[in-house]
Amino acid sequence: MELCVALDLPTKQENLDLIHKIKEYDVWLKVGLRTFIRDGEDFLLEIKQINPDFKIFLDLKLYDIPNTMADAAQSIMGLGVDMFNVHASAGKRAMSEVMKRLDAYASRPIVLAVTALTSFSEDEFVRVYEKGINEKADQFGIDAHESGLDGVVCSAFESASIKDVTASSFMTLTPGIRPFGEDAGDQKRVANIEFAKDAQVDFIVVGRPIYQAENPAEVVEKILKKL
Secondary structure: OOEEOOOOOHHHHHHHHHHHHHHOOOOOEEEHHHHHHHHHHHHHHHHHHHHOOEEEEEEEEEEEOOHHHHHHHHHHHHOOOOEEEEEHHHHHHHHHHHHHHHOOOOOEEEEEEEEEOOOOOHHHHHHHHOHHHHHHHHHHHHHHHHHOEEEEEEEEHHHHHHHOOOOOOHHHEOOOOOOOOOOOOOOOOOEEEEHHHHHHEEEEEOOOHHOOOHHHHHHHHHHHHEE
16 A cells, blocks of 8 residues: 655645655655646656655546547646546546557556545435445446556545455555544545555545644654554
């Protein structure tokens, strides 16, 4: 299991300050929608300047028509990131088109599909997708696996089941991890590290418990020891 630190702070400088504080650790860094729109490609380059060994997860959740998604994925190849994601809701044709476009490259980032956002409650999810989270997440996992993706983004509660219906090597990345019982905030389906381990999760994403701490490096070190 690997740790991915969410760079969700309000300003570029605050994110850079956080990165400097944890630059000695072997972790992934998640660059989300707000951060990327605000700070762009230059921010990704600055991350690598601080520590070239940092791996970057570009969390943009691509969701559009197949050709547009494939075009966007091809553009992402020029950014030098190590992982990015698309929405499984876009369908198998769109996901397959993304992977087909990336086949032209000798190496590519890890590609994941978002199943059910961890902010969804069961009722909210059913209202949108007309099926429960567990059933639909399994279906999305199968679609992504058959489309050639490397794994999915899901909560820890869906991870083991998705691996059961796909493959043990099919990766799961789980947001909403509260390593030491912190408040859930705007997340609905949160879990701790022990639960994530039992669910065979490959990557855990931790944000607020790290960047809101007085000593983020200390929290990162404690998490890595638990892993």
